[in-house]
Every structure is written in C-alpha cells, then in structure tokens.
Amino acid sequence: MVIDRFTTPLYGIAEAARYLAVPPSTFTTWAFGYQRRRRDGRAIEGKPVITAARPDRPNEAAVPFIGLAEGFALAAFRQAGVPLQRIRPAIDALEEELGLAHALASRRLFTDGAEVLYDYAEHVGDESARELVVVRNNQRVFSDIVASYLRRVDFASDGYAQVITLPQYRTATVTVDAAHAFGRPRFTHGGAKLEDVIDLFQAGEPVDVVAEEFGLSRDEVEDALRVATRTAA
Incomplete structure (x- = not known):
C-alpha cells in the first residue's frame, strides 16, 4: 500500500487525540469544526482547521499524517494556553501570508510563522496571537512552549512534516x-x-x-x- 501523507487516512479521531495527548472532543472540533447556538438563538460556526474526512463508522481511520501534524501544531498552541477559537483568524492569516495549504504542517511555520503571527497580532490588536510569540534579540520567535513542540517535527524534501517525536x-x-x-x-x-x-x-x-x-x-x-x-x- 502506497501511503500519501496528505490523503491516506491512517488514524481514527480518538487514536490521533491520544497520540497528541488532547481530549477526543477537542480533536473532533479541529477535524470537523463545530456549530453551536447562543442563548439569543444565533448560530455560531467554526470551520475545520486540520485535514480529515468524516468516517463512515466510529473509530474508522479519518486523519492522514498531515492532519496529525497540523493537530500537533495546534496542540502546541493549546499547551501555550491560547483557546482555538481565539486563534482561528490567526491560522487563516498564516495560510494566506505563507501562501500555501497545510501551513500548520509546513517547515515554514517554524521558519516564518512567528513573524507572520506577530505582524497579524499587531495589525488587528489580537492579544491571543501575540501570546504565542516573543521578541528576543530583536527577532520574533515562538514562545518556549510552542518552539519545544515544533522542534519535534522533521520535514521531508517537499517542506512538509514527515516524522513527529511525541512529546x-x-x-x-x-x-x-x-x-x-x-x-x-x-x-x-x-x-x-x-x-x-x-x-x-x-x-x-x-x-x-x-x-x-x-x-x-x-x-x-x-x-x-x-x-x-x-x-x-
């Protein structure tokens, strides 16, 4: 079987959540988005932020390797104490500014992502994104928690994640x-x-x-x- 890192489903939702040490409900939200209704009756929607396909049966493989890598980056943001709903726009900014799909699984997240997020936070006044980035020696770099996660990812020649060392x-x-x-x-x-x-x-x-x-x-x-x-x- 030839495995395509971007499309071949390898992990069930609960399995992927276990590998990343996050609650299955959290990973489900990352994979499939959410829709909630406020007290005033208005619906609130959040779109998926990682690559996944809805399985036909429970526990069936739904997440390709790239989706797991994207979840790994989100787990780093979560570990830094920033709720996902507060950084969804920042993730959109990352993909737009870096000009590529699957930015969370890309080497460029590590090399350029901190600067993009810092500029985004400054532009829109978003304290959430700023919590992920610090300035050291006049350089914008990820906070220690986020950086320690991202250093655990090795990338293939195409610039996308190939190996993840679990934290x-x-x-x-x-x-x-x-x-x-x-x-x-x-x-x-x-x-x-x-x-x-x-x-x-x-x-x-x-x-x-x-x-x-x-x-x-x-x-x-x-x-x-x-x-x-x-x-x-």
Missing part, C-alpha cells in the same frame, strides 16, 4: 513516521511498535522480559506504560 515521553523516544508501520508510534531505539510493547506487557509478561524482547531498557518500557496508563485513565 509526552520522558525517557523513551517515540516517533510517528508516515513511511513506517503505517504511521503508528515506534520506539526510535530498536524500532519496535509501541502497541506491540504494550500488548506484550498486558498479556502478562514482566517489564524486564518485555524490555529484553524488544531491545529496550526497563526505563523505556516503564515510560511507555506510564503514558499508556495515563491516557487510559
């Missing part, structure tokens, strides 16, 4: 890569799929046996179990 692991290095294992999380050390490691432990094998089986350290396995337990809670 919630402390000891293990776990990546998602559209070119390997159908985009499922893998340990950089040894290359084992995360789900295989978790499954073996859940089958009753001790941590040390799991670590030896997959060529991992005990700390790496325990780190993966910590994240899996927290996600399931």
Whole structure:
C-alpha cells in the first residue's frame, strides 16, 4: 500500500487525540469544526482547521499524517494556553501570508510563522496571537512552549512534516513516521511498535522480559506504560 501523507487516512479521531495527548472532543472540533447556538438563538460556526474526512463508522481511520501534524501544531498552541477559537483568524492569516495549504504542517511555520503571527497580532490588536510569540534579540520567535513542540517535527524534501517525536515521553523516544508501520508510534531505539510493547506487557509478561524482547531498557518500557496508563485513565 502506497501511503500519501496528505490523503491516506491512517488514524481514527480518538487514536490521533491520544497520540497528541488532547481530549477526543477537542480533536473532533479541529477535524470537523463545530456549530453551536447562543442563548439569543444565533448560530455560531467554526470551520475545520486540520485535514480529515468524516468516517463512515466510529473509530474508522479519518486523519492522514498531515492532519496529525497540523493537530500537533495546534496542540502546541493549546499547551501555550491560547483557546482555538481565539486563534482561528490567526491560522487563516498564516495560510494566506505563507501562501500555501497545510501551513500548520509546513517547515515554514517554524521558519516564518512567528513573524507572520506577530505582524497579524499587531495589525488587528489580537492579544491571543501575540501570546504565542516573543521578541528576543530583536527577532520574533515562538514562545518556549510552542518552539519545544515544533522542534519535534522533521520535514521531508517537499517542506512538509514527515516524522513527529511525541512529546509526552520522558525517557523513551517515540516517533510517528508516515513511511513506517503505517504511521503508528515506534520506539526510535530498536524500532519496535509501541502497541506491540504494550500488548506484550498486558498479556502478562514482566517489564524486564518485555524490555529484553524488544531491545529496550526497563526505563523505556516503564515510560511507555506510564503514558499508556495515563491516557487510559
């Protein structure tokens, strides 16, 4: 199967949300937008901001790798404390000013995005976008939280995301890569799929046996179990 990073659905909504450590309801809003009715009866709509296709059945794959990468950037903005509804116009400005689709999954978000967002915030007086950017040495750069996320993305020759290092692991290095294992999380050390490691432990094998089986350290396995337990809670 040839995987197109932009169009091949790889992840269900709940699955993608779990990888990015955001609530499924939040990821659903990013993927499909929302429509709410105010107390005065007026409808409020928010359009989708990541690439996804509505699945025919629950838990069916709906999100391509690029959609996951776009969600990763939004997770960074969310971690910085800026609600999505307050930065939707800024995202539109990013795509318009950078002149390309999927700006949130582009290398240019990292290289040029901070300046675009800062200029946008100055132009419209939007404090929300300004919270994502700081000025250091007369340069406009992303805040530490956002920058720490974006540094975890590696880009292909086309300038779009290819590999994402997931942020919630402390000891293990776990990546998602559209070119390997159908985009499922893998340990950089040894290359084992995360789900295989978790499954073996859940089958009753001790941590040390799991670590030896997959060529991992005990700390790496325990780190993966910590994240899996927290996600399931």
